[in-house]
Amino acid sequence: MKKLHAFTTSALLLSLSACTIPGGHIEGVSAHDREELSEEAQFDITQQVNTIFITPQVLNGIKETEPTASQNPVLEKELQDYAYTVGIGDVLTITVYDHPELTTPAGQFRDPEDAGNLIDASGSIFYPYIGRVHVDGRSVEQIREEITQRLSRYIENPQIDVKVAAYRSKRTYITGAVHQPTVMPIGNVPVTLLDAINSAGGIKDDADWRSVILTRNSQDERLDLYALYQKGDMSQNRLLRHNDIIHVPRNDATKVFVMGEVNRPATLPIHRSGLTLAEALGNVGGFDEMTADASGIFVLRASNDPSKVADVYQLDASNAAALILATQFHLKPMDLVYVTSAPIARWNKVISLLLPTVRGLDDLNDLENDL
Incomplete structure (x- = not known):
């Protein structure tokens, strides 16, 4: 070619x-x-x-x-309703208050992600008393509710906290005429197209601002960063999802x-x-x-x-x-x-x-x- x-x-x-x-x-x-x-x-x-x-x-x-400055109500609604769902490779930290034997301590020389519960290839974790819990594709609130319900058979009124210690399952890719092409992890804070471009160091001088390609599920969408950056047209901004590819072509x-x-x-x-x-x-x-x-x-x-x-x-x-x-x-x-x-x-x-x-x-x- x-x-x-x-x-x-x-x-x-x-x-x-x-x-x-x-x-x-x-x-x-x-x-x-x-x-x-x-x-x-x-x-x-x-x-x-x-x-x-x-x-x-x-x-x-x-x-x-x-282009003129405009709002993006669809994006605003997505940001408002955003909830991270865990996936294979993520690490969870589960704390049961007043029951230290059920909480693996991080220790002085251990990071929380090393001491946490790794979501294995089956999308599950193992937890004492209740065994395997399928967590892939679920929010931390949903996981907390299930563990609380199952653990209450053994502990009276358990108080549980679930956090993500390491975000490893979801990512987006920024390529092309940006200063620092990168793989950007997606975590509990929603990531937009504007966030991703900024995290890649911004756009180079030889970039084609008007023809940025967002590839999602093998479908391409052409977006105009000139309208977004220079005119404030928020209709060109997008909430990014796992495996999205942002390509900024040269001019x-x-x-x-x-x-x-x-x-x-x-x-x-x-x-x-x-x-x-x-x-x-x-x-x-x-x-x-x-x-x-x-x-x-x-x-x-x-x-x-x-x-x-x-x-x-x-x-x-x-x-x-x-x-x-x-x-x-x-x-x-x-x-x-x-x-x-x-x-x-x-x-x-x-x-x-x-x-x-x-x-x-x-x-x-x-x-x-x-x-």
């Missing part, structure tokens, strides 16, 4: 490098193809893509709702490609607060005013329409005031930003040669998500 990933990445990089160089023409295209590029009237790209001019109305239509797949008539063509990461078209152009030094066609700033995005290859958003920045729209256009992972020097009439031909790259980038994004 790693070899496949490396091969796919290399192939796409070669495709990108072969498709564009400063000057707006296509490197590696045959002379016959270049002649065809001048025959604009014979080519119609509209059947393969959705062409959309960036306007205030379009921005309002594609604008995603920003390798959250990137965009800026190409064409810009000063420094580059691959740019999308940081946790997002990346706008204006920021992307600014990060590559802007477009080349000597060679770029300001009316030809394009964003190519894989289309959700199965009958189309891509959605192509066009920004006409020949009027500088239109650049304000670029500050409101938020890019998505694997978007391709292209600034052309060609007249718009020729762009149909240019875009037709870029479409395989867009499709390949979308396939690579799906492959990285699967990995």
